[in-house]
Amino acid sequence: MVSANPFAEFRSGCETVLEDALKGLHPQISMLPLLLETPPSPEFGELSSSVCFELAKQTGKKPLETAEQIAEAINVSGFPLIQSVKAAGEGYINFYVNFEEFSRLTIESVRAIDTEYGYVKNDEPRKIIIEHTSVNPIHPIHIGQARNPMLGDALARILKAHGHTVFRHYYIDDVGRQSAVIAYGYEKLGRPEPEGKPDSFIGAIYAITSCIMEIQRLKKEVRRAKELDISEEFSKLQRELDDWTSVAADLNTRFPKLFARLLDEISKDEEPESQVNDLIRSYEAGEEKVKQLIREVCNLCLQGFKETLGRAGITLDSWDWESDFIWNSDVTRVLDKLKKTPYVFYVGNILEFDAEKTAQDLNLKETLDLREDYELSPLTLVRTDGTTLYTTRDIPYHLWKFQKAEKVINVIGMEQTLAQLQLKLALCALGHVDYAKKLVHFAYNLVNLPGYTMSSRRGRYITLDEVIDGAIKRAYEEVSKRSPHLSDEEKHTISEFVGIGAVKYALVEVDPTKPVVFTWDRVLDFEKNSAPYIQYSHARARSIMRKASREPENPDYSLLTNRLEHDIILTLARFPEVFVDAAENLRPHAIADYANALADKFNTFYTALPVIKAKPPELSDARLALVDATRMVLRNALNLLGIEAPERM
RNA sequence: GGGUCCGUGGUCUAGCCAGGAUUAAGACGCUGGCCUGCGGAGCCGGAGGUCCGGGGUUCAAAUCCCCGCGGACCCGCCA
Numbered sequence: 142m143v144s145a146n147p148f149a150e151f152r153s154g155c156e157t158v159l160e161d162a163l164k165g166l167h168p169q170i171s172m173l174p175l176l177l178e179t180p181p182s183p184e185f186g187e188l189s190s191s192v193c194f195e196l197a198k199q200t201g202k203k204p205l206e207t208a209e210q211i212a213e214a215i216n217v218s219g220f221p222l223i224q225s226v227k228a229a230g231e232g233y234i235n236f237y238v239n240f241e242e243f244s245r246l247t248i249e250s251v252r253a254i255d256t257e258y259g260y261v262k263n264d265e266p267r268k269i270i271i272e273h274t275s276v277n278p279i280h281p282i283h284i285g286q287a288r289n290p291m292l293g294d295a296l297a298r299i300l301k302a303h304g305h306t307v308f309r310h311y312y313i314d315d316v317g318r319q320s321a322v323i324a325y326g327y328e329k330l331g332r333p334e335p336e337g338k339p340d341s342f343i344g345a346i347y348a349i350t351s352c353i354m355e356i357q358r359l360k361k362e363v364r365r366a367k368e369l370d371i372s373e374e375f376s377k378l379q380r381e382l383d384d385w386t387s388v389a390a391d392l393n394t395r396f397p398k399l400f401a402r403l404l405d406e407i408s409k410d411e412e413p414e415s416q417v418n419d420l421i422r423s424y425e426a427g428e429e430k431v432k433q434l435i436r437e438v439c440n441l442c443l444q445g446f447k448e449t450l451g452r453a454g455i456t457l458d459s460w461d462w463e464s465d466f467i468w469n470s471d472v473t474r475v476l477d478k479l480k481k482t483p484y485v486f487y488v489g490n491i492l493e494f495d496a497e498k499t500a501q502d503l504n505l506k507e508t509l510d511l512r513e514d515y516e517l518s519p520l521t522l523v524r525t526d527g528t529t530l531y532t533t534r535d536i537p538y539h540l541w542k543f544q545k546a547e548k549v550i551n552v553i554g555m556e557q558t559l560a561q562l563q564l565k566l567a568l569c570a571l572g573h574v575d576y577a578k579k580l581v582h583f584a585y586n587l588v589n590l591p592g593y594t595m596s597s598r599r600g601r602y603i604t605l606d607e608v609i610d611g612a613i614k615r616a617y618e619e620v621s622k623r624s625p626h627l628s629d630e631e632k633h634t635i636s637e638f639v640g641i642g643a644v645k646y647a648l649v650e651v652d653p654t655k656p657v658v659f660t661w662d663r664v665l666d667f668e669k670n671s672a673p674y675i676q677y678s679h680a681r682a683r684s685i686m687r688k689a690s691r692e693p694e695n696p697d698y699s700l701l702t703n704r705l706e707h708d709i710i711l712t713l714a715r716f717p718e719v720f721v722d723a724a725e726n727l728r729p730h731a732i733a734d735y736a737n738a739l740a741d742k743f744n745t746f747y748t749a750l751p752v753i754k755a756k757p758p759e760l761s762d763a764r765l766a767l768v769d770a771t772r773m774v775l776r777n778a779l780n781l782l783g784i785e786a787p788e789r790m
Numbered sequence: 791g792g793g794u795c796c797g798u799g800g801u802c803u804a805g806c807c808a809g810g811a812u813u814a815a816g817a818c819g820c821u822g823g824c825c826u827g828c829g830g831a832g833c834c835g836g837a838g839g840u841c842c843g844g845g846g847u848u849c850a851a852a853u854c855c856c857c858g859c860g861g862a863c864c865c866g867c868c869a
Contacts (some may be wrong), residue, residue, distance in 0.1 A: 174808095181811065191810050194849065230811045231849085232844075235855080314869070436816080462822060491867055511868080514794070516865095524867040531869050552815065556863050558794060586795075586862075587798095623831065639831090651803070656862065662818085667831055670803075671816050678833045685828050741816080747825090747831045768828090790831080 145254065146261060146717040147247040152177060155188050155222040155236040163192070170199055177236070186227070186235035187711065193232040199238075201460065204232025211484040222246070224612045235247050240707055244698040244763075247714040251770035259716040259777050262304035263724070269305045270542050271297045273552035274450070275312040275455075275726060278442035279319045280344030282449055283602035283661050285588045285595050290687045291648040292457045292585055293552040295729035295782050300782060303724040308546060312538065314531070315439045316467065317345070321420040323442075324435045325413065330399070330405035332437070336611045338606070340445025343397045343438060346403070348600030352392055353407050354414065355598075356385050360685055371479070391710030395600070427468045435464075449606055453641055463534055471537035472529055475571070476522065479536075484570045485522065492523040496566040503569055504762065508578065509562065532560045534568045548579045555584035555654070583727060583772040585653035591660065608664060613640030613663045616673070620790065638785040642672030650733040670737050672784050675775060678740035679786045681747060682772035684767070689753045693766040697759035701767065705746040709767060712739050713774050720781075729782065736778035 146151050156175050163170075167715070177188040193211065197204040208228035218225040224239035251258045270731045273293020276282050282290070293309070301307045314320075326346045327333075333340035359382040366375040423431040445459065449454065466472050476492070479485050484499045485492055496517035500506050506513055522533045542549045553561060561584075565577040595602040616636035620627065647664045650687055651657050667673035683781075701710070716735065723731040750769055753762040776786035 176808070179811075181813090182814095185811070189811085190851090194810075198849080233811065236869090317869080319869090488867095512793095518793095518865055521867055524868085530867075554863090555795065557869080559864055560869080584795085591860085619831070623829085652796095655803090658802090666818075669831095671817095671831085673831055677829085681829060681832085688828055730804090738804090738816085745834090746833060747828075748830095751828070753828055790828085 143245060143250045143253045143498075144175040144246055145250070145258075147243065147250050147714040148718055149399070150246065151222045151236075151243065151714070152239055154222050155190075155226075155407040158215045158217055158220060159190055159192070159227070159234065160221065161216070162211050166210060166315045167196065167200070172194065173782070178237060180233075180367075183707070184578055186231065186237040187227060188236040190234045190236075190730065191232070193234065194630075197232065202462060205230070206232075208232045208345055209236050211368065221416045223539075231559075235317065236502065240710070241699040241700065242769075243705075243709050243714070244701050247710050248696075248698065248763075248766050251713055252766065255773055257563060258773060258778065259720045260302035261721050262716045266306065268546040268549050268550045269300055269307045270306070270310050270546040270551060271300070271308045271552065272312055272447075272542075273297075273312070274455075274554075276446065277319055278340075278343070278439045278446070279323060279347045280442075280597050280600075280602065281338070281340040281604040281606060282446060283595055283597075283604050284590070284608050285602070286655060287608070288585055288588050288607045288648045288653075289552055289554070290450055290455050291645050292583070292729060294453075295649050295732070296550065296552065296583065296727060298781050298783060299720070299724050299729060299732065302720070308459060310461055311457045311544070313439060313443065313460055313462045315435060316421075316423060316463045316534065317531070318417065320435050320439060321417045322351050322354070323347045323438045324420055324431075325417050326403055326407075327438050330402055332434075335441060338445050338448065339441040340443075340449070341604070341606075342404065343442040344597070344600065345392075345399055348388075348598065349396060349400050349403050350393050350397045350407065351384060351598050352389050352600075352618065353404055354417075356382065356389060357413065360383060373551060392600055414756070421528075424464065432464075435514065435575045449604075449609075452609060453605075453645060454785075461538065464537070464538045466534055466541070467529070471541070472534055475537045475540065476533070478571055479522070482570050489525070491521055491525055494520040494522050494563065494567055494570070496520055496563045499566045499570045503574065505566065505569055505574070508574070509565060510532075511562075515567065517562065518559065520560075520567070529702055532564055532567075534559075535564050536571075538566060539564065540571075540573070543573070543576045543579075548581070549576075550583050551604060552583045552585070555586055558582065558584055566780070574605060581727070584652070587654040588648075588657045588659050591658060593607070603659075609641055609644055611640075611642045611661065612664050613637055616640040616643070616667070619667060623726050624790070635790045638787060639667070639673050639676060639790060642676055642779075643667060645782060646647055646672035647734060649729055649782055650737075652730055666714055669741070672779075672782075674786050675740045675779060675790075676785070677734050678743050679772055679775045679779070680788065680790045682768050682775065685752050685768050689765055691737045691765075693762035693769070695759055696762035696766045698763050700760040701763050703750060705742070705749055706764070706767060709739070709742050709771060712742055713770055716774050718776070723781075732778055732781050736782075738773065739775060739778070743775070 155177055159175055175190060177190050177191060180186055180189045189206040193204040193208040196207050200207060212226050212228040212234055215226045224237040229234050229235050262733050272291055275288040276286050297307045297309050320404055323346055359378055363378045363382055366378055410416060412485045421432055486494045486495060496519060500517055520532055521530055523529055561582040565580055566575045613636050617632060618641035620632050620635050644664055685734055719731060719735045723729060757766055779786045
């Protein structure tokens with residue numbers, strides 16, 4: 142017999158026998174649903190029920206007395222997975238698993254289902270779009286942003302394994318000032334071939350160009366303040382200027398040639414600012430030359446992103462350009478439609494969306510999980526000059542997404558919570574409450590660096606590439622120390638997946654709602670609670686299988702009587718339940734946590750008990766099968782996080 | 791000022807949504823042991839805790855509710 146979810150078999154067996162006994166003893170009282178929980182210690186069995194505390198209130202008897210009666214009445218014949226049922230403590234009913242049956246069921250199920258074990262399918266498969274990363278194409282992906290692709294990709298893998306059809310989308314924010322600034326600088330340089338990685342090159346152009354422009358602007362302002370003799374204003378501006386001057390010095394040291402060229406060229410322009418503004422306007426208007434220019438710089442940057450993400454094993458299915466929604470008039474159409482609702486108003490000539498009124502009129506606060514007294518601030522849709530804002534354009538983008546998918550998950554930092562809410566309400570105002578319900582803002586907290594403020598305009602950031610490189614370098618040192626006999630090529634291959642695994646794990650392991658403080662220690666720690674630790678455990682299991690070089694042909698699972706073996710078997714059996722929780726509640730870190738716990742148990746077992754040399758051979762075979770099953774589950778868990786499960790390391 | 795999220799040994803984290811048992815679970819760091827055995831990126835042991843504070847609900851609270859405190863973020867014609 143094979144089960145896709147062995148622990149659930151045991152669980153439902155326990156629920157059935159308990160329910161039957163309850164019906165017999167207390168036919169008039171319904172206690173459903175019977176939620177069974179995991180006892181704190183194995184001496185209390187593998188599942189327990191605290192139903193008697195509740196029941197005692199109605200019967201007037203002591204909970205323990207009730208529990209004893211029920212335990213007595215429970216009939217486990219016909220449920221081979223249940224060994225026994227006992228009343229204990231103040232009134233618990235504890236269920237003990239029959240390991241002889243359960244070990245066989247679990248180990249054989251894992252080995253039979255193999256690469257699909259744990260990946261329980263959803264009853265209602267959906268088409269789901271996951272938008273993630275969507276980093277503005279103005280500089281390399283930095284470590285503060287890197288949590289996003291790791292979470293997004295893990296979610297995509299988990300939901301796909303859950304049976305959904307998943308599309309990974311990247312939203313390219315090419316409209317607006319930042320891209321125009323780069324385009325301006327890039328044009329001044331004569332559209333050069335990038336030196337080095339294209340996103341780094343673009344990042345340098347962006348920082349240098351905006352720095353030079355900022356200094357020019359501040360110089361003018363300082364002069365004006367001086368003329369008008371506003372001393373307070375003057376000293377404030379002077380401080381800002383000093384700050385930017387030091388940024389300029391820094392950039393000049395790092396990129397001397399680029400800096401000199403740009404300074405030279407930009408200085409020739411009387412009004413760089415108005416040139417940038419022209420670029421923004423012409424781009425939105427869809428002027429062919431500017432279109433080509435801006436798409437060219439964006440594409441250069443995206444090329445760099447694809448390279449970086451590719452190293453981390455992350456690919457996207459669709460790259461969606463924000464500008465497309467302007468050019469095809471979707472934005473205009475949506476605005477026209479919104480204007481016909483009672484939920485927009487003008488302040489002067491700017492157009493605002495009244496999110497609060499929408500929520501009240503349509504009674505949406507409960508639907509959207511908001512407190513009744515939560516007051517939503519209005520959203521500006523159109524500026525004085527007639528141009529739109531980011532969130533405005535997000536509205537047609539999401540209408541488009543919902544034509545392609547039934548559910549949309551946006552992996553976006555929690556600082557955008559309000560904007561995402563306003564977006565949902567705008568969809569509601571347009572008559573799509575159903576969309577708003579199926580739009581999930583997967584919010585995650587920021588990554589902070591102690592004592593360091595990253596700034597893209599100042600060109601100050603630690604890139605994901607640097608972090609990956611650092612981790613690979615550290616992994617190389619480690620593998621050279623531990624496995625000097627390997628060829629240099631092997632060492633390089635190993636340090637690659639170890640280093641990348643370490644970075645991914647460090648960013649996905651923490652509950653997304655909590656902030657992560659980035660330290661090199663965190664990423665370079667290859668000991669417990671890290672990808673390398675789990676990978677190492679997998680490699681060890683692999684190593685045993687290699688060394689044994691036989692199939693466990695005659696296993697006797699009743700010989701697996703050690704607590705350490707039972708612990709692993711239970712953990713393996715619970716993987717499907719952990720997976721379902723991770724998939725349905727969008728908790729990728731639960732998978733990371735699980736993999737680490739399983740690796741822990743396996744390593745304890747590994748040092749305590751022999752496998753290959755165990756006697757009798759039926760025990761050796763049973764343990765060998767257990768090792769094989771463990772290795773499969775470790776691999777399946779790592780796969781969900783996009784982390785390689787290696788043969789050796 | 792208003793709102794959202796977070797607060798668990800020195801440091802980092804799980805548990806909180808769906809409240810349960812003696813002794814709140816791990817990791818780092820500190821500390822004492824273990825390599826002629828299937829890989830020491832490992833294993834075994836020790837010290838270290840007002841689960842931010844105070845109320846409330848309950849037979850039962852780290853978990854739910856309220857009031858505080860601390861931190862992050864948002865409240866933009868930025869994204």
